[in-house]
Amino acid sequence: MAVDRKKLILEAAAKSFSMFGYKATTMDQVAKIANVGKGTIYTFFKNKEQLFDEIITGLIMEMKLEADASFDPNSTFMDNVHRTIMRMLEYRKEHQLTIKLFEEQKEMGTLEVKEVINRLENAILNYMKGHVQEAINKGEIKQCDPELTSFIIFKLYISLIFDWEKNHTPLQAEEIALTVERSLLEGLSIR
Amino acid sequence: MAVDRKKLILEAAAKSFSMFGYKATTMDQVAKIANVGKGTIYTFFKNKEQLFDEIITGLIMEMKLEADASFDPNSTFMDNVHRTIMRMLEYRKEHQLTIKLFEEQKEMGTLEVKEVINRLENAILNYMKGHVQEAINKGEIKQCDPELTSFIIFKLYISLIFDWEKNHTPLQAEEIALTVERSLLEGLSIR
DNA sequence: TACTGACCATTTTGTTCATATAGTCATTTT
């Protein structure tokens, strides 16, 4: 084959979604950037949403690789959680696509974007679940429901990073680590 | 005095806000229900928002009384937190005004309603802060920042009650209590 | 056979205009 048209389309769409978001990206636009007839897009993708989904699938895979890369087998469970979540946050800030998507969710509430962000969140939770289970097996943390525990850890981080600063001065990465360590890992009770 | 016009207006407004929400309540409406000329409202309240604010102030005071009433000096700190948060949830479900308000926030995103809900949340956090400080003083929980700790406890409850059920079967009150106890109070580390 | 872009049915956006509403203030009531 001369050119991989599917790849061209995926790249064009990723570019356009990154620049304009989901709603403001038109299929004509994508076709033009990809140097492809509009109809061609529909030979590879059922519709706009599926095209979007495939791009997000790629994004999730890439983030998984990043997460795996930031894992340090010599660190404690909580250190790994902290480092990886902070890495994911960095990733989000470095990539135009994620920036644009969270913007669009916030100010337009586009349904498809909401769904995609939900998918991303579930991917993270699922990934964490595996590591929580591992930590339990290794005896690093006590017996607990891995799904519920991942959920709690994740929500705690989100709250500390994004919600706390709505009414207070933002917490530094180290303050966050310390707070999670003291409240969630050690617990509030007196030992 | 023959009639307390300010009280009449407050009652009328509370009724209308409860029935129709903030946006859909008109000042003409309030004047009519209160049997008062519209201009009279503006002799007691600077504008619609301030009228709304005064009603919310009353709501917060009432909730505070409910919270105080549910406090049991013989119970543990966490038991009191749990019982009181659950009581506040009940209160929210029993009062048309709070129901309507959260509805309006969700489906219309009215700015004034957002602000008011934020005020309510801050009142709760502030109230909790006092009790956290007390628990520290009594040696019930370990030394920690009362503001940050209240925030964490509150957010954890909100997550477990409202967010968990977006993708899972809702947790029962007792499961929530147990989860908070095990994760936040005791901590995830092995003792 | 793979690809294309003119075409169509729907949605979205822009515009106009009548209605509704928050807030004012001259007048009336007490």
Next chain:
DNA sequence: AAAATGACTATATGAACAAAATGGTCAGTA
């Protein structure tokens, strides 16, 4: 004189309609 009122005004809202844009199709082309 003080308190209360409701007609009045400037602005905001939204209904109704028209125009433009857009997702998706399919007959035709290379």
